[in-house]
Amino acid sequence: MEKDQVNPDFKVVIIGGSAGSLNVLMQILPQLPAIKSFAIVIVVHRKSTDEQTFEELIELKSAVKVKQVEDKVPLLPGFIYVAPSNYHLLFEKNNTLSLDTSEKVNYSRPSIDVSFESAAEVYKNQLVGILLSGSNADGTNGLKVIQNEGGTVIVQNPESADMPFMPNNAIQNMIPDYILNIQEILQFILSMDN
Amino acid sequence: MIEDIELETLINEVYEYYGFDFGSYSRASLKRRVNRIYHLDGFTHFEQFLSKVRSDPEYYRHMVDEITVNVTEMFRDPSFYTVIRNQILPLLGTKPFIRLWHAGCSTGEEVYSMAILLKEAGLLQKSLIYATDINAKVLETAKKGIFPLRMMKEYSENYRDSGGKEDFSNYYTANYGIAKFNEELAQKMVFSQHNLVSDTSFNEFDIIFCRNVLIYFDNDLQKRAINLFDDSLAVLGFLALGTKETIKYSISPGKYKQLDREKIWRKIK
Structure with missing residues (x-):
């Protein structure tokens, strides 16, 4: 089935974060109107017990609809998808999402690097990768791959992050297209439907 | 990173030389x-890797062992085991004999978890647990019932969260970094190689577990596997999948009834 590859005709915003990132997401997502031309995928490190609560919170506060991620769920513009805890989240060429329970990467599952790399391979220049607050090195390699594949890379300004290590690590190892404060990230996402 | 076309070449060559079909695995x-095994084993040219796989059956087996994912744990998703303990086992317990199948059992952690539940429910003696995998190496580990000692803290927490009341450490003997599970638990286990891609049904079961295996298959192969389970399940038997897996793309609705929010379906006709 993956052989029937079609060029995705929509954009994907993939957001990775760890400690301190939920707070950032809750400043951004509730400000978004219903989105049309792109999908948002969120990969954050968290405890499995928080899982439902976070998705319910987004559903409650945001105008964008949340689609529950199950294996092989179609990825569609207009929706938010959140990587389930304890699985890596991967992207298939037929615009579906796959899950994987293989070894942790950067002590993490889901790993941001794994999802960024996989998304970059499928969505190429249609992909925007955003790395938020966190205290681990996950995400940096993924951002490099996104950039190599022609996608756009945004790193949260470490000065605006509760845990600056993760965005700092990215900035020290690559040149992001944008380094933005929380409100600027929101403006960037808002501009994507224009 | 290897190229898509290289991956397809590998899939074709493996099928041609060894008859094993990765063609329906999630790409x-x-x-x-x-990619992981290619780099771990220090290859720099894809041709070189391909020729090693073709010419060296030993290496081919090593490659298959490494690319199939064998990460598993005891009492993974404790709430799942709570439902098995409180809702499913009382139903299965009314039968004179209970047949269970763990398909894609890997190193057996979930099989031993299940044996513990059966023992605590007083049902182990009348049960038979089939445990299968395509990977012969992991089955050897599963047979021995030996798991890393460092995992026991997490497993014992999972066990307790699933409603376990016993002292978890009574189920194994600790020795030099390993935990050897009591022989009694393995008495009713039968291990065997079975391939969900190409093999057929081999018995009728009251419950089938296949958790976090189908995620590695594409939709067509998922459909095949789920229909194979359907052929292998008694009416009113149960099918248990991983927490993010579903049968909804694979089988006609109405044939199975889902238990609340759990990934457990009962065959109703």
């Missing part, structure tokens, strides 16, 4: 796994 995960 995103398979590509990561092949």
